[in-house]
Amino acid sequence: MQLEFFPSRTVSIYMARMFVTRILAVAALLFVVLMSLDLLGQSDKIFAYKGNGQAELLIYISLRAPQIIDLVLPFSVLLATIVTLATLNQNSEVVAMKAAGLSAHQVLAPLLIAALGVSIITFAFSDRILSRATATLTAWQAADFGPIPRDSNVKANIWVRNGNDIVHAENVAGSGAATRLTGLTVYRRDNDGGLSQIIEASAGRYTSSGWMLSDASAFDVASGKREDLGAINFGGDIKPDQFTLSKVDPNGLSFMALYAAINELKAAGRPTASLEANLWHKLSGPLSALLMPLLGAVAGFGLARSGQLFLRAVMGMGLGFTYFVADNFALAMGNLGAYPPFLAAWAPFMLFLMLGETVLIRTEE
Structure with missing residues (x-):
């Protein structure tokens, strides 16, 4: 042998x-x-x-x-x-x-x-x-x-998690500090996961202290009453790139590019198991x-x-x-x-x- x-x-x-x-x-x-x-x-x-x-x-x-x-x-x-x-x-x-x-x-x-x-x-x-x-x-x-059309840098139907709250934007345009949101809805939840308040706003822009929402109104789930809030500040911990992340195609990305995209999606509170x-x-x-x-x-x-x-x-x-x-x-x-x-x-x-x-x-x- x-x-x-x-x-x-x-x-x-x-x-x-x-x-x-x-x-x-x-x-x-x-x-x-x-x-x-x-x-x-x-x-x-x-x-x-x-x-x-x-x-x-x-x-x-x-x-x-x-x-x-x-x-x-x-x-x-x-x-x-x-x-x-x-x-x-x-x-x-x-x-x-x-x-x-x-x-x-x-x-x-x-x-x-x-x-x-x-x-x-x-x-x-x-x-x-x-x-x-x-x-x-x-x-x-x-x-x-x-x-092939050039990327207009406009995303639609974007969801982001902020702690217990869930934020939905109908459209997201721009990037970085110039990010603009339209058709914004914030679903506020208590510690038990129950829905406590729904905030709607026509638009939102990023500022140094968070997101400035325009024409905002709040609906209280417990009382069933709606209140006009006007311009309010919200989501100081939410970064613009959490909204601007688009759908990720794993087959169209290299190993390192996909790894970076997964980390960004995790930071945005999105599922990344697949x-x-x-x-x-x-x-x-x-x-x-x-x-x-x-x-x-x-x-x-x-x-x-x-x-x-x-x-x-x-x-x-x-x-x-x-x-x-x-x-x-x-x-x-x-x-x-x-x-x-x-x-x-x-x-x-x-x-x-x-x-x-x-x-x-x-x-x-």
């Missing part, structure tokens, strides 16, 4: 090169198929806007391609694992390595290191390229593939490539002459695709608030890591 984790340098490079080549081949094949199908469904919508032509179609391809690459890459690693190990097994190369004293983990070591490299590249690609392309494509689709799940998934998602050699390893072991090679390949694909189903399900539960954010992002990864190790150890080690 060899004590080194890796086989020889020559064997490691040979296996890693074979593995990476098949990843690229499978990814290219899946990309061409999915991109073609996507264009068949979207080209009529692109050309529906007057003036759009081949240039806009190429722009769409450039924006959609990062999303498809991010989608197919983990599947490509899984299928490349099965093809690589099945080929090595069919040519009795796995048998030769095990006869030389290598364990199943040592045979998989070059593939695991190559998969780790794919995970790192995937994270950098998603963080720097995919997030920007997604944000641009989302805005373009919202404009029905016409000119965003935190997506933040953690930006780390666990790329690492799924590291799992694929372990889940697909069952295809590479066992005697090829036993007639079970095809069955083992099917088992490997089944484990891999089950992981993707579980991962998407857990993330959906995290977005709904049914799972804690950290658990929603990392539970499938840890579960299938242990499952893959169990299958490998019980069958080969």
